[in-house]
Amino acid sequence: MKQWIAGRLKIWLKAAVILGILGMAAVMAVNIFMMLRVKDRIVKPGDPALSQKADCIMILGCGVKKDGSPTGMLKDRLDEGIRLYQQGVSDRLLMSGDHGRKDYDEVNRMKEYALERGVPSEAVFMDHAGFSTYESMYRARDIFQVKQIVVVTQKYHMYRALYVASAMGLEAYGVASDPRPYGGQLYRDIRELLARPKDLLYTLFKPEPAYLGEVIPVSGNGDATNDR
Template identity: 30%
Template sequence: MQAILFLIVLFSGFVFIYLQQRKQNNPQYFVPLSAWGSTVLIVYLSIIELQNKSFYLGIILALLLLIYLNYKRDKTQLINGLLFNFWFGIFGIYLGFHFFQTRDLIVLGLFILLFMLVLALAIFGMISLIILLYWNSLIVLKREGRSLGNLLTLILAIALSMLLLYNAFIINKIPEYLVYLFAILPFSLGYFATVFLNFATISMIYQLNRPKLKQDFIIVLGAGLLNGEKVTPLLSRRIDTALNFYQRQKQKTGHPLKIIFSGGQGPDEKVSEAFAMKQYALEQGIPEEDLLLEDLSTSTQTNMAFSKQIIDSYNIDHVKVIFSSNNYHIFRAAIFARQNQLRADGIGAKTALYYLPNAFLREFIAIVAVHKKRHFLIIGIAGLFLLFMAVITFLIPQ
């Protein structure tokens, strides 16, 4: 009976929230639906725990609260991804233990859902991943052209193919000391795969930013121009996201908001990215007095640095700032904002699905570069250990 009541309350709430969101100009489904589902689930699990006089859910929620508070303190730490992944694992163990205690069907359903997710990742496997990467690389190269940035999924696919061939045909035919020596390659791939998982997790969580409609400035990060003078479809999505927020804040709160278009003029561009973005906004009917130009920057780092100078010139106490970019880019942009003492969260514009794998790989490489000393120190220590083992095995064969 409890399970049936839970499902009725859960789906009734889903329907109500969905209908309410549809009435809005900018409907947001994921966050309110997730919040409702989580709330109902916590209440349901709490009732079962009280009936069984246990308190394990309190420990799980306390751990999640600590991780969340650490995330709120600094959203740009990559370790937050590791902590959230650790919590997901603990929650899965809790569900399994809880089911064996209560035999509750809802708990079983959740446990099976998590298990199927892990199983799907396992079944997906190396071969399926390689096929997907080759397929994605062909689409990206066909639609976006040939460039080093667009070759990342192809390069990764080739690297994984070589590793697969090595494990299948070579590893059993070479001396043991060479196995140790070559082990640095799969170790490096495994290490960076783990770091990528943490990066992907925290990037997806960062997408859930919902800033209040009380901002003073919104920075739009520039990108390359079409024919050196017009905004590209990718850049227009960033601008549209900012303009949508601007219009909603203006309509609902009336709080004044300035839009800073940030982007300099590249060597192959006729005008600055900031100027082209401003012209696009003017065509959408945005008043010119609300548009500011930062046309000196050449990177995300300088986007934030020079935009902060403009913001500081207004001398606003407790200034509130957000920025707009494509969804795959906002986490790294937030890191640069914090490095420039600019407390600003990002709102992400949608990106074509086919482009996301390549884009996320590019962002990941840039994130690794930010902390390259730490990562390559770990790889270096592992490499020295494996080299030592190779020498020992060579000198003292078994």
């Protein structure tokens, strides 16, 4: 009996190891596929790909501090997005982030940051329900009626953002914002390895985001998205 149990355990252990290896191989394959698919769409400011004015520059939220100020990563995204706006890449900014609770608000702070740097309020739209990269792109297309978009985020995240945008039918380019190293990057890189397969599945099945709502074309007035 003991020999039979030991034999079974050995078989299960081998099966678990094989499944683990196959799972890791699948994750890596998806990551490589996604990165190769969109790598040519990550461009530098001034690239000819940005010469045709986009419907908007989307700045993806990534956290605010307890005092409401943007984290270092978010500040760098905002600075890059505002520079692109000033260079005429688009005359609209779309701030997409998490405002799912009264006590946590990324998008109003992002808009305030842009206004403090001279961007007019009507040029800044807020997506209060951009809870994930997938939801941000889905809502950009369906709520804000975006067709051509320039995405601003850090490079490690840009591959997934551009892949999702393209899968949602958007003509998308990205300008990476990485002027300095960031603490905790290893954790974010590992998390991103797992997030890419998840969003690949989302783009295949296209579930609706948590919230949709009324259409607010990005060609209109950004103050339509104000909530205070």
